[in-house]
Amino acid sequence: NAGVTQTPKFQVLKTGQSMTLQCAQDMNHEYMSWYRQDPGMGLRLIHYSVGAGITDQGEVPNGYNVSRSTTEDFPLRLLSAAPSQTSVYFCATSREGQADTQYFGPGTRLTVL
Amino acid sequence: GENVEQHPSTLSVQEGDSAVIKCTYSDSASNYFPWYKQELGKRPQLIIDIRSNVGEKKDQRIAVTLNKTAKHFSLHITETQPEDSAVYFCAARASGSARQLTFGSGTQLTVLP
Numbered sequence: 001n002a003g004v005t006q007t008p009k010f011q012v013l014k015t016g017q018s019m020t021l022q023c024a025q026d027m028n029h030e031y032m033s034w035y036r037q038d039p040g041m042g043l044r045l046i047h048y049s050v051g052a053g054i055t056d057q058g059e060v061p062n063g064y065n066v067s068r069s070t071t072e073d074f075p076l077r078l079l080s081a082a083p084s085q086t087s088v089y090f091c092a093t094s095r096e097g098q099a100d101t102q103y104f105g106p107g108t109r110l111t112v113l
Numbered sequence: 114g115e116n117v118e119q120h121p122s123t124l125s126v127q128e129g130d131s132a133v134i135k136c137t138y139s140d141s142a143s144n145y146f147p148w149y150k151q152e153l154g155k156r157p158q159l160i161i162d163i164r165s166n167v168g169e170k171k172d173q174r175i176a177v178t179l180n181k182t183a184k185h186f187s188l189h190i191t192e193t194q195p196e197d198s199a200v201y202f203c204a205a206r207a208s209g210s211a212r213q214l215t216f217g218s219g220t221q222l223t224v225l226p
Contacts, residue, residue, distance in 0.1 A: 040122070040218055040219070041218055042117075042119075042202055042216035042217055042218045042219055043157065043202065043204075043216040044216070045213050045214065048213070058213060059114075059213065059215075090156060090157070098145075098206050098213055098214045099144070099145040099164075099206050101147075101159045101162070102147075102149075102157075102159065102214070104156040104157050104158070105156060106155075106156050107156055
């Protein structure tokens, strides 16, 4: 089992460009979420999904879109990248939501110039 | 919403000594308190968690205590080893409609040989 995978590992964008961060899991978990990690600020929830077809906003959703067409995949889209979105992005899955073990992917380091 | 404060931001201890990291939370309805360890360049991984109906939980050299009255919880690592060096994050999850994990800002623990 691969667990939780993320692509790409690294990405550099110019301001205004768009891109999609991919997240896939083979753990058959219903709950998936996206976090961003910035120095001194811990992990902040961007968007989450409790199952295919259902998504909701987290703490810092502005500038990001998500969709969940399958249980396995939960892509994060940056619509028009800004330098403030420079961060490390982690996808996570869990069996029973936020009150359960979060299994994190390896992360994507994004730099916006 | 929930606010989680974590102290200290950095902690250095001698190998074999104990380390204590403390977190306070603001929402008295919070009922789930996990701790994650993140080694340099790696993904966060759950090391221990506690729920609001329990005051203390131990797993080998790691323990977590919860004081609901004071709204704080602590991570205790005994007999520290160099491989304990990492960033540790606490988190709290409120019950109710929000039900999102809120993370602390992290503690960089360094175990000196």
